Amino acid sequence: xxxxxxxxxxxxxxxxxxxxxxxxxxERYNVLAVVTQPDKPSGRGNKLTPSPIKSFALEHNIxxxxxxxxxxxxxxINALKNLKPDFFVTFAFGQILSQEVLDIxxxxxxxxxxxxxxxxxxxxxxxxxxINGDTKxxxxxxxxxxxxxCGDICMTAPIDITPNMNCVExxxxxxSRSPELLDKTLVGIKDGTLVPVKQCEEGLCFADxxxxxECEIDWTKSAQEIHNLVRGVYKCPGxxxxxxxxxxxxxxxxxxxxSLEGGNIGEFVKFSKFGIDVKTGSGILRxxxxxxxxxxxxxxxxxxxxxxx
Numbered sequence: 001x002x003x004x005x006x007x008x009x010x011x012x013x014x015x016x017x018x019x020x021x022x023x024x025x026x027e028r029y030n031v032l033a034v035v036t037q038p039d040k041p042s043g044r045g046n047k048l049t050p051s052p053i054k055s056f057a058l059e060h061n062i063x064x065x066x067x068x069x070x071x072x073x074x075x076x077i078n079a080l081k082n083l084k085p086d087f088f089v090t091f092a093f094g095q096i097l098s099q100e101v102l103d104i105x106x107x108x109x110x111x112x113x114x115x116x117x118x119x120x121x122x123x124x125x126x127x128x129x130x131i132n133g134d135t136k137x138x139x140x141x142x143x144x145x146x147x148x149x150c151g152d153i154c155m156t157a158p159i160d161i162t163p164n165m166n167c168v169e170x171x172x173x174x175x176s177r178s179p180e181l182l183d184k185t186l187v188g189i190k191d192g193t194l195v196p197v198k199q200c201e202e203g204l205c206f207a208d209x210x211x212x213x214e215c216e217i218d219w220t221k222s223a224q225e226i227h228n229l230v231r232g233v234y235k236c237p238g239x240x241x242x243x244x245x246x247x248x249x250x251x252x253x254x255x256x257x258x259s260l261e262g263g264n265i266g267e268f269v270k271f272s273k274f275g276i277d278v279k280t281g282s283g284i285l286r287x288x289x290x291x292x293x294x295x296x297x298x299x300x301x302x303x304x305x306x307x308x309x
Contacts, residue, residue, distance in 0.1 A: 004028065005186055007087045008080060008105075010035045012051045015175045016091035019112065020056055022179035023089070028187075032083045033063040035070065037094050071098040080104050087186055090144060091178065102144055107189055109144040112182055114174045116140055116156055118199050120207040121149035126174065127167050128207040131232035133224070135161050139174050141185040143196050148206075152196035154185045166234035210237075217241045219266035223255035223283035238291070241266075251297055252289035260284060268304075275300040 009020050009031055023029045034057040042049035050058070057064045065080070067073045081104050088109040090097070102109045115125035116138040129137040138158040143151040157177055161170065188194025215233050217226055217240065230239045230253045238249040256277065263269050263279045270277035276287040287300040 004030050005087065005190060006030045006032050006083075006085045007089050007186070008033045008035060008083060008085045009053070010088060010090040010093040010097075011053045012037045012094050013092050014052045015114070015171050016112075016178075017052050017056060018175045019089070019091055019179045019182055020053060022183070024056075024060055024062070026183070028183075031062055032085055033057075033065060033080070035065045035067065035076075035080075035093065038066045038068055067095070070095055070101060077101060077104075086190065088144075089182060089186070091182075096146075097144065099146060102146070107186075110154065110182065110185055110189070111142050111144045111149075111151070112139060112178050113142060113149055114139050114171075115207065116158065117142060117149055117153060118201060118204040120205060122207040123209040125207040126170050127210055127232045127236065129232075130161060130165070130167055130170065131228050133228045137161055137170070139178055139181060141181055142199075150199060152198050154189065154194060154196045155181055157181050164231065166231040167236050168234055212237065215239050217250065219278065220281040223280045223285040226280060226285050227253045227255045243292075246293040248293065248303075249291040250287055250289075251291055252287075254286040254288060256284040256286055258284045271301070271304045273301055276304050 005028055007023060007029055009023060011020060011034070020034065023031050034053055036051045036053040039048040039050050041047065054064055054066070065076050067076050070076060077100060080101070084106070085104065086106045088105045090109060091112040097109065113125070115129065117140050120128055136158060138156055140156040141154040142149070143154065145151040159173055159177070185194065210233065215229070215237060217229065230250050233239050234251065240247050240249045242248070260269055260279055265279055265281055267279050268276050269279050269284065274286060278285050278287060289297060290300045290303050291297040292303055
């Protein structure tokens with residue numbers, strides 16, 4: 001029988017949930033504990049809400065640690081040392097680990113990153129890849145070091161970005177493919193068949209955290225660039241423009257292979273059963289679905305009909 005691998009799982013948002021579920025349900029692994037961010041206010045009542053990772057752990061009687069800053073909490077660090085894990089596994093945890101923490105596991109601290117490093121080190125690699133119009137990305141496992149996503153690469157798995165794929169769809173693909181890659185990585189390192197490779201610096205770029213102002217549509221950009229922005233920040237937090245001093249989020253678009261002489265950039269140039277066509281700095285962008293301020297998501301043509309009544 002294969003020797004059991006003990007892990008402590010570090011994660012916070014939904015994207016890491018499938019990997020935690022995989023480890024919990026696998027006979028190969030023993031999940032000793034999870035480490036996740038403190039509960040945060042959520043909803044209209046600002047009620048403290050646990051992370052998806054914490055909720056799963058509590059439902060399955062897994063020990064939970066919630067440090068505000070793990071580097072500054074010796075009681076939690078000592079508790080993790082006493083668990084004597086083979087590995088720490090981190091996936092969108094949201095805090096930087098100290099060297100003291102990284103040195104706790106018997107083997108390594110392994111991080112799952114949702115890009116093909118060294119491209120898109122940092123906080124928002126999925127969104128940035130789509131915003132920049134990339135047609136390929138991927139996931140990779142790496143040895144966690146003190147720097148930002150700079151550790152040796154263990155394994156990679158490429159993922160195609162299709163022309164209309166949005167960030168939520170790409171999140172789901174990354175989440176579903178991560179358990180297998182993590183499994184192969186831990187087993188390979190434990191039995192010595194996997195040798196991590198130093199990251200090259202060619203193609204290095206950073207995926208800085210998105211700011212709200214970046215999500216406001218600049219109609220002087222091309223239809224394709226705006227389409228990429230809409231896909232890249234879909235519901236996270238959503239691309240938007242202002243109409244009559246109210247925010248209109250744009251949920252779905254289509255760049256058209258058309259040009260238009262005359263008219264102003266940002267002007268609604270055509271209304272049809274297919275949507276609203278807007279003139280951009282280069283080309284025409286069709287708005288298909290929108291979410292006006294204070295209202296539910298709707299077809300752009302229905303919103304337009306309401307405006308003209």
